[in-house]
Each structure stands twice: as structure tokens, then as C-alpha cells.
Amino acid sequence: IGLAQVEQIEKYIEIKRKWAECYRTKFEAMEGIKFQPVKDYARSVFWMYCIELDPKLGINAEEMMLRLKEQRIGTRPFFRGMHDQPALSSLGLFSGGSYPNTDHAYKYGLYVPSGLALTEEQVMTVCNSIKAELGA
Numbered sequence: 533i534g535l536a537q538v539e540q541i542e543k544y545i546e547i548k549r550k551w552a553e554c555y556r557t558k559f560e561a562m563e564g565i566k567f568q569p570v571k572d573y574a575r576s577v578f579w580m581y582c583i584e585l586d587p588k589l590g591i592n593a594e595e596m597m598l599r600l601k602e603q604r605i606g607t608r609p610f611f612r613g614m615h616d617q618p619a620l621s622s623l624g625l626f627s628g629g630s631y632p633n634t635d636h637a638y639k640y641g642l643y644v645p646s647g648l649a650l651t652e653e654q655v656m657t658v659c660n661s662i663k664a665e666l667g668a
Contacts, residue, residue, distance in 0.1 A: 544648055545577045551646045551655055552578040558659035562668050564589040581646040582610065584637060589666055593642040599665050605658055610641035 537544075552568070559565045564586035570576050585591060597607045613634035615626035644658055 547648050548578040548646060549576075551650060552576070552581050554652065554655045555581050555583075555644065555646075555659065558656075558663070559583060562663060562666065564666065564668075565662075578646060580608070580643045582641055582643050583662075584641045587640060591666070592639050594639075596662070596665060597642055600658075600661060603661050605661055606645060608643040610638050610643070612638055 556567055559567045566584040566586070568576070568578070568582050585593060585596060593609055597609065600607050613631050614620055615629055615631050615634065616638070620626060644662075645654070
């Protein structure tokens with residue numbers, strides 16, 4: 533199964549990049565949403581597509597995910613920072629440290645749908661739903 537997937541990797545990457553471009557195009561016109569930048573020297577495969585909400589919007593990632601879930605749109609939160617991982621903190625790692633950027637990203641960041649089986653209509657539905665939730 534793994535070899536069959538590897539044989540199709542370029543097709544899969546093309547799909548992921550297509551969804552990323554759709555999201556970028558829609559989100560760059562919306563105030564208060566930061567999206568994954570791509571440096572000139574790099575080519576992302578967009579394993580997942582992330583957005584970060586500006587706190588000035590008055591909504592955090594958890595609330596946005598709940599609202600989207602009500603519309604049957606699945607999302608995922610950003611990964612917790614390593615300093616918040618129980619297995620690591622139980623070892624005394626990161627004790628006394630402060631990681632405000634990581635905490636901010638976790639509170640305001642979420643991953644939007646970017647699966648290989650999505651249709652362009654579904655991606656546009658996600659974009660339009662987020663836009664509506666933000667009153668944009």
C-alpha cells in the first residue's frame with residue numbers, strides 16, 4: 533500500500549498545492565486571517581493547511597472550530613506546544629519557561645480541510661463559511 537501511495541506522490545502534492553492556492557487566494561482578501569507563508573526558496577507540500585485568527589476578530593480557534601463543526605466542516609487545532617505536553621512537563625522539562633508565541637498560535641490557529649478527496653466546491657464552502665463567521 534505504501535509503495536502504491538509513493539508512486540502517486542506528485543499527483544497528491546499537486547492536489548495539496550491546489551487547495552493551498554485556493555485558500556490563500558480567498559484568505560488574503562480577508563482581514564484578520566494569517567495563512568501559511570511560503571518563502572521564495574521553498575516549495576511546501578501543504579501536508580495540512582493552517583490559518584491563524586487575529587485576536588482583534590474576537591474569536592479564537594476553539595470557537596471557530598465549534599462554529600464550523602455545526603456546519604459539518606471538520607477542522608483540527610494546532611498542535612499544543614511541547615511545554616504543554618503532559619509527558620514532557622511530567623519530566624520537568626520546560627518548567628519555568630515562557631512561550632507566548634507558541635501559546636498564541638495554539639489559541640488562535642487551526643487547520644482547515646485539505647484532504648485529497650475534497651472538491652473545489654467543498655473548499656469554497658469552507659472559505660465562505662469562515663468568511664461568514666467573521667462577518668466579512
